[in-house]
Amino acid sequence: MNIVECNIPGPLIIEPRVFGDERGFFLETWNAAAFAAAGLDLTFVQDNHSRSQKGVLRGMHFQNPGAQGKLVRVVRGAVFDAVVDLRRSSPTFGQWAGVTLSAENKRMFWVPEGFAHGFLTLEDDTDFLYKCTAPYAPQHEASLAWDDPAVGIEWPLAGLDIKLSAKDATGVPLADVKAFA
Incomplete structure (x- = not known):
């Protein structure tokens, strides 16, 4: 796999090795030893799957306490995935990073603990999968405003009718x- 660093330290774009031919493709989405060798020695406790229509924006979510690291990917459709550094002691506090994830590009995105996370679906019937390092704790969940001008996430909004919960x-x-902290 190829690991690509983002403009802020912590989040990583992961490009798995894809083996394909006329029959289809194969890729490894999680291998504890391979990820540990790449510096990501992780234990996951929960897997989640969401399906969304085009224009759905989910986020920017985080839990404090009970922060979750997330390994996210898209298996059908496409999203623009974004994170915001919420570690007050970090030199990149309040800065964001983003990446397009799709069934076609097969990229994954590592979202470390201490970051708000969200995504905007770019196609109908997009299936988004994520592995979490801590269980969902609704009593500790919070949301950063997705459109906070102090953060300035550059969402690809052109032509989309944004749908929010x-x-x-x-x-x-x-x-x-x-x-x-």
Whole structure:
């Protein structure tokens, strides 16, 4: 696999080796030894799967306490995936990184603990999978405002009718986030 660093330290784009021919393809999406050898010695406790229509924006979610690291990928459709550094002691606090993930490019994205995470679906019936290092804890879940100008995520919004959940529509600005140490 190929690991690509982002513009801020922590999140990583992972490009797995894909073996394909006229029959289809094969790729390894998780191998504990291979990931550990690449510096990602992780233990996952929960797998999640969501399906969304084009224009659905989910995020920017995080849990504090109970931070989750997430290994995310798309198996059908496409998303623009984004993270925001919420580690107050980090020199990149409040900065964001983003990547397009799709069934076609087969990329994965590592979202470390201490980051808010969200995605915008770019195609109908997009299936988004993610492995988590900590269980979902709704009592500790929070949302950073997806459109906070202090963060300035450059979402590819052209031609999309954005659909938000009630929870995501009430995300708080970076200045009001309960940040990590």
